[in-house]
Amino acid sequence: MEKTDYIQLFDKFLLKQASTEEIQVLIQWLKSEGSFQDWAEEEWNAAASEMDTKLQRKLFGQIKEKISQIDRTCLPEKENRPRKLYLWSARVASVILLLLMTGLSVYYYTMSQMIMPDMIVSVEKGQKANVVLPDGSKVWVNSDSRLSYGSRFNQKERVLSLEGEAYFEVTPDKDRPFIVETDELAVRALGTSFNVKSYEEEKDASTVLMTGKVEVTSDYDRLVLNPNERIVFNKQTGHMEKSTVENTGDYINWKYNALTFNGETFENIVHTLERYYNTRIVFESETLKKYRFTGTPGNTSLESILQILSLTSPLSYEVRDSMIILRENVKQKAYYEKALK
Structure with missing residues (x-):
C-alpha cells in the first residue's frame, strides 16, 4: 500500500x-x-x-x-x-x-x-501620491517625500513616519491616537485634518491645522494647535512658534498642483521648485537666498514663476542645459534698496 x-x-x-x-x-x-x-x-x-x-x-x-x-x-x-x-x-x-x-x-x-512589514510610499520629484491607510484615513503625499508605517500602526496607536510633506485627513478613533513622526516633531491627533512639512534640506519644519485639534511635540516643547493655527519649528535653535493663519487652504494648494508662498525665503522657494519641477536650481549669489515672496503663481510653468520672482526682486536667471542659475541683478538691487529706505 x-x-x-x-x-x-x-x-x-x-x-x-x-x-x-x-x-x-x-x-x-x-x-x-x-x-x-x-x-x-x-x-x-x-x-x-x-x-x-x-x-x-x-x-x-x-x-x-x-x-x-x-x-x-x-x-x-x-x-x-x-x-x-x-x-x-x-x-x-x-x-x-x-x-x-x-x-x-x-x-x-x-x-x-508577527511583525507587520513596513509599508513605504516614496514619491519622486515632480510627482504626488494619494494613499488610503488601513484605518480609512486619507493621505496626500507631496513630491520628493517618503511616508512609511508598519507594526506601530496597530490596535493601540497609529504611528507613521514622514520625510517631506503630506496632508492628512484622519479617521476619528478616540482609542487609537494618530501620530505623524518626523526627525524633529511628533504630531498627535484623534480625528482631524492637517498638513505636515519637514524636508531635510530646509531649516524649518511646520504643521498647519485645518480641522480638529493636534498636539505637536519636539524634544524641547509641546504645543496644542486649534483650527487655523500653524507651528514652525526651527531646526537650528529648537524653538517652536505658533501663529494664526488667515487661509489654511494656501498651505495645501500643492494637492491641486498649484503653488502658494507665504513670506517664504527664496532659498525655500527654490527647494520647492526643484521638487515640483524635478530640476536643479543653483544660487550664484548667496544674498538672494534671504529675499522673500508672498503670492500664488498657481499651476504654471517654471519659467513663468521665475519671471514673477524677477519682477518683484533683484533676481535674474539663466537656463544652462538642464540647470537654472540664479544671480543678483546689481542695477535692480540698488533700485530696491533705495525704494525700501
Whole structure:
C-alpha cells in the first residue's frame, strides 16, 4: 500500500468505519520502523514552515518523545487483542492531541511574533501620491517625500513616519491616537485634518491645522494647535512658534498642483521648485537666498514663476542645459534698496 492509502485508512479509523482487518493493517503500519514518525514529521514541517527553526525542532522533539513513551507503555504480545487495540488507539489520539495543541501554540507564537512589514510610499520629484491607510484615513503625499508605517500602526496607536510633506485627513478613533513622526516633531491627533512639512534640506519644519485639534511635540516643547493655527519649528535653535493663519487652504494648494508662498525665503522657494519641477536650481549669489515672496503663481510653468520672482526682486536667471542659475541683478538691487529706505 502507498502512504496515501495508510493515511486514508487512518482517517477511516478515526471515523470508526474501519473493519477489524483494516485496523490490523493500520496497526502494523504504525508499528513499522519509522513509518508513522516520518509521516508525522512531514506533516509537521509543512504546517510549521513559518515558525522559528529552533522552536520547531524543540516542540517536534517533545512530540516524538511522547510517542516513544506511549510505545514503551504498550503491553506485550500475550495481552488480549482488545486491550492492545485500545492502547494503540490511545497512542493515535495522543499524537493527534499533541499536534492540535502544538498547532495552537504555533499559531499564537506566530501571531505574537508577527511583525507587520513596513509599508513605504516614496514619491519622486515632480510627482504626488494619494494613499488610503488601513484605518480609512486619507493621505496626500507631496513630491520628493517618503511616508512609511508598519507594526506601530496597530490596535493601540497609529504611528507613521514622514520625510517631506503630506496632508492628512484622519479617521476619528478616540482609542487609537494618530501620530505623524518626523526627525524633529511628533504630531498627535484623534480625528482631524492637517498638513505636515519637514524636508531635510530646509531649516524649518511646520504643521498647519485645518480641522480638529493636534498636539505637536519636539524634544524641547509641546504645543496644542486649534483650527487655523500653524507651528514652525526651527531646526537650528529648537524653538517652536505658533501663529494664526488667515487661509489654511494656501498651505495645501500643492494637492491641486498649484503653488502658494507665504513670506517664504527664496532659498525655500527654490527647494520647492526643484521638487515640483524635478530640476536643479543653483544660487550664484548667496544674498538672494534671504529675499522673500508672498503670492500664488498657481499651476504654471517654471519659467513663468521665475519671471514673477524677477519682477518683484533683484533676481535674474539663466537656463544652462538642464540647470537654472540664479544671480543678483546689481542695477535692480540698488533700485530696491533705495525704494525700501
